[in-house]
Amino acid sequence: MTERIVVVGHGMAAVRLVEELVARGVHRTGHITVLGEEPHPPYNRILLSAVLEGTHRPEAITLRSPEWYAEHGVELRLGTRVVDVHREAREVELADRQLVPYDRLVLATGSIPTLPPIRGLVRVDGQLHEKVHAFRSLDDCARLERAVPSARRAVVVGGGLLGLQVARALSVRGVETEIVEGAEHLLRSHVDEKSGAILRRSLTRLGTTVYTGARAVRLTDDGLRLDNGYTLDSDLIVLTAGGRPSINLARRAGLSTRRGVVVEDTLASVDDERIHAIGDCAEHDGRTTGFVPPAWEQAEILADRLAGGSANYDGHRLVARLRATGLDVAVLGDPDLTTGPAPEGAEVVEVANPIAGSRRRLVIRDGVVVAATLVGDLSRIGLITQAFDRGTVLGDHEPGALLMGYAAGPSPDQAAQALPDDAEVCACAGVSAGRIRACTSVEEARETTRATTGCGGCASVVRTLIENGLRAVPS
């Protein structure tokens, strides 16, 4: 019998799962149905702030077109809300009472933004106040986009990764932006207080005022009132604080949930092997992630299992990377290691330059980079991430060297003058500086040594060696 795979959700995790299933030919042996609540074809959610900022065209973030699903025989039902899972009957129930049967059900419902307890956010008719914006979906982004041209001032509620990205995007778009963060420092889930302070200063320099340790309590006609007494006059209020895994369906179906839907290494619910959860809504080993790379890894692993394989998920190395113009932040590893002091058994190698707004910190255990915080300077992030991802055992001097720059080399002219006589000047013909110095003209050098007759790259050095009369200079 053809196995019916039903995927609830069509965000980043779901689309990846379908791609991986198609790559394994499961769309030919089984029947795949995707039930998506949003009306749009799947898009790259993490690039929404880039769309807002203007670095990405909205069309460029579409991940797969409806035609692609059709071509591969995958049923894509957009604008479809699932209200219940009937586990006994193995059916999901849609908002219009339709029933969709499944043999395997995948919950990829993602997360939903939580509304902070601010009075006045929601109007009496249940809609958000016209100045207030969420920032989770393409529709949110489009609504905010429409409001930007006439907005002069904005307040971003929440100083996490998304908040900083949105704040920078609004700033770049010319809106005077302020950030309100309830914790004592920015990015409190990812970095320690010192790094947060550096970020705050960088933002201030970029023209964004940051209020930390302050909660917005009320939205009035005068503006957004904070619990520190300030009232921020604003045209836009963007809510980026807080999101939680979307687990209502699972809970109603009687599946174990804590923060997320609790899954085994097989990514199946601990209560029902026919039901899986991946992405933001899944909780594995006590963790929910909220990031794309682990969601994709889970999607690949689940695709393997649905295709008959036996892959297991055993956690993920996290790399959180801020995408915002003028603000460089990367956080590698578990927040436990990056938000506090060095844990036992680990050493911290740190280079900070508050004047330049940078602080970089590697947490090393047994020679391995187990975590890192890079703020304000991402040079070498490529190397550091490679070492982190691969668990490379570094030498004693390497962590320090990775954080320090190399000295600049001499200028080409100085270099030419300093060449010892036995240094090779023309690699093509194998000619040393000494032999060039023995010539009286470039022409003579060409005729007698064949220097410059190959790639021509040594021509300027040959000229320098001859024209500067360096023949007399002892090497």
Place this chain on the structure above:
Amino acid sequence: MATATHCPYCSLQCGMTLTRQGRSLEVDARAMPANPHSPITEGALCRKGWTAAGLRGHRERITTPMLRDRDVGGWRAASWDEALDLIADRLRALREAHGPDTNAVFGGGGLTTEKAYQLGKFTRVALGSSQIDYNGRWCMSSAATAGNRAFGLDRGLPFPLADIEGTDVLVLVGSNLAETMPPAARHLDRLRERGGRVVVIDPRHTATAERADLAIQPVPGTDLALALGVLHLLDARGAVAEEYVAARTTGWDDVRASVAGWWPERVERVTGVEATVLRELADLLAGADRAMILTARGAEQQRQGTATVLAWINVALALGLPGKEYAGYGCLTGQGNGQGGREHGQKADQLPGYRMIEDPAARAHVAGVWGVDPDSLPGKGRSAYELLDALGTRSEDGDGPRSLLVFGSNIVVSAPRAEHVTERLEALDLLVVCDLVMSETAALADVVLPVTQWAEESGTMTNLEGRVILRERAITPPEGVRSDLDVIAGLATRLGAPSTWSTEPEEIFTELRAASAGGLADYSGITYDRIRAEDGVFWPCPDTGAEAHPGTPRLFGERFAHPDGRARFKTVEYVGPAEEPSADYPVHLTTGRVLGQYQSGAQTRRIKELPDDGPFVELHPLLADRIGAVDGEALIVTTRRGTMRAPARVVRTIRPDTVFVPFHWVGANRLTNDALDPSSRMPEFKVCAARVELAVEVAAPAPAQPVGATR
């Protein structure tokens, strides 16, 4: 008298003259003014070219056939008749006992086009075997496969090399042309003098990267992800040439969707290239009116080589480059005749004129020229590595070949996973090697046939631009030495093969012209006289009768070679190298060339004017510090396939997580991975996981020194 000819080495095929001065042979650089498109008009040569005459009269030159007694391992000289009779008898006996595919042929990308053509014909007609391939499979095959898929045609460069000077942004992906084909670097310099920009993508900051405005050092084996990231950014900022894409291509929508998931920070994590650097590259490309993207072995010698090239072609197509003046995509071919060698039947799946062997019309045409029954032609054979891997094997699916004839290749040094390949060669009933000297591969043979080299024979080559050029005989070969063409004809005759077996290159070329007529690589309008008069002719050049076809320096201006005239965007997914670093093998190993040597070094290592310091292990000071290595000290590099020892060369120009070993000597390819690209069958020479350590630590620990002992 001076003879106008070309350098014996790389795909540039620089013009040179050879002049006999008493006993010596003088090399001079030769400008080629008759061809306005020439990159080799100026008269530039690198030291390999300048010293190319050094093998003449070399004391290691073999001048008589040699037979090896397997029992005692000794060699004895034999007459040509004895050697050829013996080979023919053994081939016949093996065929009778085991069928035609038991005899196999391995060719080379350094052979003239006439030889390559004749080898393909010999294998199919005289041996009746499907088992022929050549070392060019390890050279440009990924680019060839990608070119065929995207454009419907594979010609390394679809424009003359000198066109580089007219572009605005040049991106070199995995090419170190300043060292591998130095005179080509002149174009880079002139491009930059004009205000153009050069981008070099290579895990090492090479001599070529020294000439770049932007040098990008990705993790080996991640060039594909880099291309996906570039295309993502180009689409994000609306830099895609929509009109061109709509009018001249198909497949864009799928490709666009497939790169939406490759945002810069993801690319950074995979490639180790900072997102800001990726943005810089995308900015350069988006802002350029004309750009060129050229790939070479670094990007192609991967198990995803074809996909990698396709990904870069996608970038070129999205920008509307192919077919535009001073713009487009191209592959920098490596071997001297890598191009011509793959067009006329030396490849397992091809017949002359770049025809496919499984196409009935192609078989009928070529069989007609050869005067044989189309049904007598065998089908597709094994690719190069698969052929070698099968040698001497017995299995239920059928035995591998029991004999191998090798022309123009030094397999023992150049094949991946070389120790395994050497074992396969040793398992053969009969190994015949044609070479100038007792190469590492010849040393394993049952019969070694001494053949002529470059200046001692004539023949055409097709350089990296698709320009057909002529090498002319300048000197008489040593006594006792014969051309590969004589070997082929001698064996074909002894085997009673149908058709004709000329030993005159120009006669063979005439036959080849007919065989190629109507094919993709149509040479029918090219003659030796035209090549001489015009300093080379670009294919395709059909025979158009009285009004000669001018040849085709530039392709794709109006249409691509697919039936609908459109280029194809192809969706490709990044999978990554076959081996990722692990606790036991924590670094990436990559391989490549040095300026003073060529390929397996069989020629260049014997030329005394060329530096031969042997192999070395290039590594970064950070890695050197980690393992306690000092410049010049011996290191051991180990992979899952083998091990080699060579001195350390500590440089800041390589990625700290990568080591580099040059492949001109025995050793490097003992380490390399034989994972193959699924379509081009290219081995993954350019990346595998390795361990590097001090040689002294690996050797038995030194015995404790008695107190007071010195040294």
